[in-house]
Amino acid sequence: MLTKQFKSFTHTALATALLLGLSQNVLSHTRLEIPAGTEGVRITNNVVIGHSCGETGTTIASSVVFPDGVDSIVNVNGAASSDTIDMHVANWGNNFQKVLDTGVFKAEDEKNDANGNVVGFYVKDGKMPNHYNAYLKFRAGAVLIEPTSCASSVKIVLAIADICKVTPISRFSEETVNVWTPAVGSDYDGVGTGGYNSPATYTVNRDLVNNPLPEGCSEAGDAVEIIPSAAQINRDMPIVVKGKRGEKVYWPKNQ
Numbered sequence: 001m002l003t004k005q006f007k008s009f010t011h012t013a014l015a016t017a018l019l020l021g022l023s024q025n026v027l028s029h030t031r032l033e034i035p036a037g038t039e040g041v042r043i044t045n046n047v048v049i050g051h052s053c054g055e056t057g058t059t060i061a062s063s064v065v066f067p068d069g070v071d072s073i074v075n076v077n078g079a080a081s082s083d084t085i086d087m088h089v090a091n092w093g094n095n096f097q098k099v100l101d102t103g104v105f106k107a108e109d110e111k112n113d114a115n116g117n118v119v120g121f122y123v124k125d126g127k128m129p130n131h132y133n134a135y136l137k138f139r140a141g142a143v144l145i146e147p148t149s150c151a152s153s154v155k156i157v158l159a160i161a162d163i164c165k166v167t168p169i170s171r172f173s174e175e176t177v178n179v180w181t182p183a184v185g186s187d188y189d190g191v192g193t194g195g196y197n198s199p200a201t202y203t204v205n206r207d208l209v210n211n212p213l214p215e216g217c218s219e220a221g222d223a224v225e226i227i228p229s230a231a232q233i234n235r236d237m238p239i240v241v242k243g244k245r246g247e248k249v250y251w252p253k254n255q
């Protein structure tokens with residue numbers, strides 16, 4: 001009898017711990033609905049916002065940045081490298097496009113670099129309660145892996161901020177914003193907010209049948225990662241609204 005009770009207690013405690021741990025630390029983080037795909041295949045994907053800020057926050061806006069490929073950080077097998085994106089991806093540039101959807105967030109726009117390439121997007125004017133999910137739909141173009149590269153996969157690292165309150169950067173906290181960025185030393189590393197150095201990613205796997213690894217590569221090939229630079233994150237994370245009378249920064253607020 002005692003043994004039985006003890007067993008069921010531990011099972012319940014374990015189940016509770018698992019549920020809490022999973023729901024707060026893994027399942028509910030802001031991630032992509034489809035975290036991996038195959039080279040050469042275009043897909044529709046979603047940024048999935050799993051929860052709002054703190055215990056009771058409401059997400060009113062979100063800002064998303066993709067690496068622009070210009071000064072992006074390129075890691076090979078987990079180590080920093082001096083490689084450029086062109087050495088591993090044959091067609092980088094304008095790979096992403098927001099799919100218009102104003103169902104939850106009433107306003108949105110793409111972010112462009114100087115060449116007109118989409119380097120991110122934002123949504124705003126929404127109200128997502130803490131116990132809901134929200135999906136931000138976008139198209140991920142067909143990424144092609146450079147045939148001369150040893151990359152067997154290319155992981156694209158995103159920088160995302162889910163905003164509950166529009167504040168200056170100095171007021172970022174668990175109650176005002178969830179920052180899902182790579183910690184590369186930008187103003188948006190989000191120390192002390194939810195999700196430090198826990199970015200959403202999209203991994204493009206090499207099509208080994210049609211684009212086999214060239215000779216001289218290791219059998220497994222290289223795991224390449226493309227991460228937006230601190231300079232790009234600082235430039236592209238703010239939500240800048242283009243209006244008839246010019247541009248206006250909506251988030252973050254000036255000090």
Ligand SMILES: [Cu+2]
Binds near residue numbers: 023025027029030050
């Ligand atoms: Cu989370």
